[in-house]
Amino acid sequence: MITYWMCFILFLTGLYGVITRRNLIKIAISLSIMEVSTFLFFALIGYVDKGKAPIVNTNEPDQIYVDPLPQALVLTAIVIGLATTSLLMAIIIRIYRKYKTFDIREIRNLRG
């Protein structure tokens, strides 16, 4: 059970970074850390003791396999995380070109 608590502490570390930091790059890094903790939690749920990787071998019919369903969910989520992070980086590049700073307290005049 202690592995679940460690995942939760990693999630709280990422949440602390998103709330308290003022630099945009730090916010993006903390978002990535929160996603990593979620993937680890999903993979931990699906683990079975003495189980092998879920590739079926027809010569051995009675073999315990690890649960394939959480792995399928995480496989999709990893690629979506990459898409989200790259979109966030594109917005950060645009903000830097216009305001010449990464600080979120100096990007106030959003009325254009």
Add this chain to the structure above:
Amino acid sequence: MKGMTVIVKKTTQLMAGIIFLYGAYVIIHGHLTPGGGFAGGVIIAGAFILVTLAFGSDFLNLRKEETGSTSTENIAILVIILLSVTGLFLGTKVFFLNFLPKGNVGELVSAGVLPLYNIFVGIEVASSIFIIFLALIIFKEEESI
């Protein structure tokens, strides 16, 4: 963006083809060994990014690469949608029907329509990640002109 030194260029010329071949192997054997469409797709994208980083944008024509990649990505996603809708017209009217014969478990030609799905998802993922990378480089060049 300038390219890198001669050592990096020569190593990239040797390695890029091998990485592309490994990505294609992971995609095609997706129903037999670990891997599949997504893993092979990101590996192929990694090979393209390696070539672009090593040779620089002075040497490659990045506008043409972007046009080709966008067309490839759109055609791949269109074929995926067509493959999944085909189930509505054959036999039992079910979305995502596996309509090709299944064969024996463990052979290369088996599992019905799954290898086709793997190939086209792999092409689509590789093109998407390469377009995202190209957009950042082209933007940086246009900004500095």
Add this chain to the structure above:
Amino acid sequence: MELAITIITGFMILGAVYAIHARDLLSAVIACGIVGYGLVICFLLLKAPDLAIVQIVVETITLIIMVAVVLDSSREEAYTKLDSQGYIHALLSLIILIAFFYFFYISISDLDLLGKGSLRMAKAYIEGAAGKTGSANLVTGVVFDFRGYDTLGEATVLVTAVLGVIAILRLKGKK
């Protein structure tokens, strides 16, 4: 197994804490790589080779994009001092932290120990997947045949993200 995963997750937490508090932005981005590559080792210990392949390449590509953004701009972070309102904020966050821990403890108490329990759907998938889909790789069979909608949605999200990136980073507008 539990001991190994706990130690690696401890290293990931240390790397994450350093990544948040570093003054130099390039060091923070590289410390973000510790968290990502530690996750690859955890996936290999949990017998999930598909996820390890995808995560290692995706983490490398994320690091490349972040380093390119940081090196092109400023590399320093402005120093923030703790003002007098900071102590009230710290006390409030401590109370909310205790509430978070209590709710997490309630929701965890129904889970089995690591490796002992299994989901109800897993038995139906493992026994039927090889015969019904015809593929030896169970994860591919689940992703493309039993859960085909999720894969279609994921492909759509990727195409939409590419559209968004191209639309944001366009310099020459319409005349």
